[in-house]
Amino acid sequence: xxxxxxxxTVWQPWATLIAAGAKPFEFRSWPxxxxxxxxxxxxxxxxxxxxxxxxxxxxxxCERDHKDTGLRNQVALPILxxxxxxxSDAPLGSVLCxxxxxxxxxxxxxxxxxxxxxxxxxxxxxxxxxxxxxxDIEVLSPFIPARGFQGFWTWTRADA
Numbered sequence: 001x002x003x004x005x006x007x008x009t010v011w012q013p014w015a016t017l018i019a020a021g022a023k024p025f026e027f028r029s030w031p032x033x034x035x036x037x038x039x040x041x042x043x044x045x046x047x048x049x050x051x052x053x054x055x056x057x058x059x060x061x062c063e064r065d066h067k068d069t070g071l072r073n074q075v076a077l078p079i080l081x082x083x084x085x086x087x088s089d090a091p092l093g094s095v096l097c098x099x100x101x102x103x104x105x106x107x108x109x110x111x112x113x114x115x116x117x118x119x120x121x122x123x124x125x126x127x128x129x130x131x132x133x134x135x136d137i138e139v140l141s142p143f144i145p146a147r148g149f150q151g152f153w154t155w156t157r158a159d160a
Contacts, residue, residue, distance in 0.1 A: 002157060002158050004157075005098060005155050007043070007146075007155040008152055009044045009148035009149060010043055010045065010046065011045075011048040011050075011082060013083050014120065014121065015043055017071065017089075017121075019096040020075060020077070020079055021072065021132070022068065023106075025134065027066045027130065027131055029128075029129040031102055038102070040100055043051060046148050047148070049087075049092075050083065056084060058080055058083060058122075059081060064076060067115075068114075068117075091143045100134070103133065105130065107128050
């Protein structure tokens, strides 16, 4: 019987970092829907191409062990370094993993808990109002091609 999952499209390299366990929070401008808290959601890598400039900036922060990205820098750094050299290795237009969505945390509360003024893993500050914890990552192998959409959408896992 196919399983249906609420699915979130995430740009690269962040989708890959989530699947690798290097990105414990997805940052959004809005809190996740209450009905999805504690539920399994799929993470889809969108078709948006990575910015090499942003990749290098994120890599630089990980190299210097900046905490303000919210990333697990030691896990993220080798992935980012690889993607700078081989950006085509980042899957696009595919569901990469399934994760449990935790209770969203306002950025200021998350930053305060980490002893920082702000937490954000991209240069899009307007999209970092909320940190959505993602745990219990199940990486799909192989990744499953799918068309993404904005916001949450439903993906059917046919191999379940």
